[in-house]
Amino acid sequence: MKFEDDILSGLIDINSRVLDVGCGDGSLLLHLKKNKRVDGRGLEIDQKLVQESVAKGLAVIEGDAEKDLVDYPSNSFDFAILNQSLQQFYDPRKVVNELLRIAKSAIITIPNFGYWKVRLSLLLKGTMPVTENLPNFWYNTPNLHMCTIKDFHNLCELDNINIIKSISVSSGKIGNIQKSNLEIKNLTSEIGIFLVRKS
Amino acid sequence: MVLFEMNLNFNNIKKITLDKTLALDCGVELNGFDIAYETYGTLNENKSNAILVFHALSGDQFATETNTVTGKDGWWSYAIGKGKAVDTNKYFVICANVLGGCMGSTGPKEIDPSTGKPYGLNFPVVTIKDMVSAQVHLLDYLGIKKTLSVIGGSMGGMQALQFCTLFPERTFSSIPIACAASHSAQNIAFNELARQAIMADQEWDGGNYLTSGKIPRKGLAIARMAGHISYLSEQGLQNKFGRKLQEKSDLKFSFDADFEVESYLKYQGYSFVDRFDANSYMYITRAMDYFDLYKANNGNLSSAFKNSKIKYCIVSFSTDWLYPTSESKKIVIALNAIGAEVSFVEIVTNNGHDSFLVNEPAFFNTLRGFVDSAYEDFKNEI
Numbered sequence: 001m002k003f004e005d006d007i008l009s010g011l012i013d014i015n016s017r018v019l020d021v022g023c024g025d026g027s028l029l030l031h032l033k034k035n036k037r038v039d040g041r042g043l044e045i046d047q048k049l050v051q052e053s054v055a056k057g058l059a060v061i062e063g064d065a066e067k068d069l070v071d072y073p074s075n076s077f078d079f080a081i082l083n084q085s086l087q088q089f090y091d092p093r094k095v096v097n098e099l100l101r102i103a104k105s106a107i108i109t110i111p112n113f114g115y116w117k118v119r120l121s122l123l124l125k126g127t128m129p130v131t132e133n134l135p136n137f138w139y140n141t142p143n144l145h146m147c148t149i150k151d152f153h154n155l156c157e158l159d160n161i162n163i164i165k166s167i168s169v170s171s172g173k174i175g176n177i178q179k180s181n182l183e184i185k186n187l188t189s190e191i192g193i194f195l196v197r198k199s
Numbered sequence: 200m201v202l203f204e205m206n207l208n209f210n211n212i213k214k215i216t217l218d219k220t221l222a223l224d225c226g227v228e229l230n231g232f233d234i235a236y237e238t239y240g241t242l243n244e245n246k247s248n249a250i251l252v253f254h255a256l257s258g259d260q261f262a263t264e265t266n267t268v269t270g271k272d273g274w275w276s277y278a279i280g281k282g283k284a285v286d287t288n289k290y291f292v293i294c295a296n297v298l299g300g301c302m303g304s305t306g307p308k309e310i311d312p313s314t315g316k317p318y319g320l321n322f323p324v325v326t327i328k329d330m331v332s333a334q335v336h337l338l339d340y341l342g343i344k345k346t347l348s349v350i351g352g353s354m355g356g357m358q359a360l361q362f363c364t365l366f367p368e369r370t371f372s373s374i375p376i377a378c379a380a381s382h383s384a385q386n387i388a389f390n391e392l393a394r395q396a397i398m399a400d401q402e403w404d405g406g407n408y409l410t411s412g413k414i415p416r417k418g419l420a421i422a423r424m425a426g427h428i429s430y431l432s433e434q435g436l437q438n439k440f441g442r443k444l445q446e447k448s449d450l451k452f453s454f455d456a457d458f459e460v461e462s463y464l465k466y467q468g469y470s471f472v473d474r475f476d477a478n479s480y481m482y483i484t485r486a487m488d489y490f491d492l493y494k495a496n497n498g499n500l501s502s503a504f505k506n507s508k509i510k511y512c513i514v515s516f517s518t519d520w521l522y523p524t525s526e527s528k529k530i531v532i533a534l535n536a537i538g539a540e541v542s543f544v545e546i547v548t549n550n551g552h553d554s555f556l557v558n559e560p561a562f563f564n565t566l567r568g569f570v571d572s573a574y575e576d577f578k579n580e581i
Binding site for chain 1: 510512528531532535536538540541542543544545546547561564565567568569571572573575576
């Protein structure tokens with residue numbers, strides 16, 4: 001069980017309906033099914049990972065969130081999870097809004113491009129940053145739209161999305177992000193985790 | 200001319216005669232009917248390990264082990280058996296010949312009790328719904344209230360879908376493979392080509408060939424050839440045959456089989472005619488053409504599956520152009536819309552529609568994973 005998965009699990013209500021978009025091998029969904037008794041569904045683009053999920057008894061659909069979210073009925077889930085993949089979409093803004101059409105709440109996590117090591121790496125080396133959370137080079141990264149915690153906050157303001165919880169993660173420590181500490185958290189957090197709802 | 204002859208033995212077909220009335224979609228009531236079937240593995244004590252497998256157009260009840268009629272391997276030997284994806288060490292697999300079929304279940308080849316002659320075209324037109332309803336009587340006979348899963352590919356997948364709409368309480372899960380919720384214009388067109396080929400054969404004799412001692416070999420063989428092309432992908436055919444010549448070094452400037460693919464098709468066509476009844480081919484293709492879960496539910500596919508707690512696993516194959524992935528996705532979307540527990544996998548392969556019948560490890564992994572995990576849930580629930 002990954003550290004971030006524990007945080008995500010803590011945001012999910014017992015017996016809720018959960019859609020995990022990009023559910024990978026289904027380990028988070030399985031954890032939620034066992035510990036939160038959720039009615040879970042998954043969407044995953046990688047066929048092998050779909051097979052692994054299905055073998056765990058999970059209901060997972062092979063598909064591309066960018067194209068297939070449109071087929072999900074509105075308000076059919078309590079929570080939609082998007083774990084560390086927002087930056088990989090062609091149209092991340094649309095994806096966020098789709099998640100909030102399908103589910104009452106969305107839980108979105110991002111690798112924070114505003115993290116000081118990332119900033120310093122670009123500043124000093126003059127090359128695209130390669131870190132633990134951003135392990136690829138510019139030419140082979142799946143990331144198309146990198147953003148910072150502050151960028152995400154700004155997008156939510158732009159699209160009238162309420163940030164219910166904004167959580168920073170750095171070196172295994174978690175903290176709350178508020179308006180007052182946004183600048184510093186944007187500098188010190190490796191990962192941002194957001195619980196958001198439509199206004 | 201008999202190109203290929205098989206030694207067939209119809210004497211060891213296992214069947215039950217059901218003393219029931221089956222009200223068919225066409226309005227006819229079938230009073231008493233036979234269902235030929237096979238079982239593999241052992242039914243466990245709490246009857247939680249039964250799996251009903253539905254066969255496709257040219258299939259039969261011999262899903263695995265040896266087909267006692269043809270002496271060949273069962274049609275789904277790759278997937279079902281000891282240690283296979285559907286493991287008969289663990290599960291009790293049932294497979295029945297469909298109503299209208301020609302391997303022992305009541306169909307156009309069998310004797311009409313009212314005339315003492317084979318039914319031929321006097322047999323009522325049956326539907327996928329009729330086929331499924333008949334097989335539920337077999338489950339009753341075997342004392343199985345609820346199956347672990349109903350599984351089928353192609354027409355078998357249609358039966359698996361139909362089963363869920365008709366008997367939502369009688370299965371825990373369902374695996375419709377390489378199928379659609381209704382037959383497309385292209386599907387119907389291919390089937391019509393097959394039927395026209397059969398009817399154009401003089402030996403068909405207006406459907407009375409069994410009484411007049413004839414067999415429409417050419418018509419049925421051509422029907423099968425046309426079908427066979429549609430079961431394979433362009434790339435699959437190209438990889439397997441390309442432009443390779445059949446046992447010759449150059450073109451012969453004639454209409455004999457110059458190319459390997461021609462010879463292959465001929466073999467597929469003519470090796471089929473001994474084991475399959477031409478009228479049965481007409482009836483079964485008609486049943487497929489009539490299949491339309493959209494129409495049966497006023498255009499709303501979701502409502503067909505409403506109020507069911509069945510777990511679904513939908514599988515399609517990337518190069519299947521007969522029942523393309525888009526058709527499977529329509530089913531997935533309809534199930535999603537009602538919050539059903541549905542999984543979906545598109546297997547990437549060159550083997551076209553026939554992928555489910557050949558050795559396709561990624562498909563078998565999905566099948567095994569889903570069935571085994573469903574069993575873990577079901578055995579605790581029952």
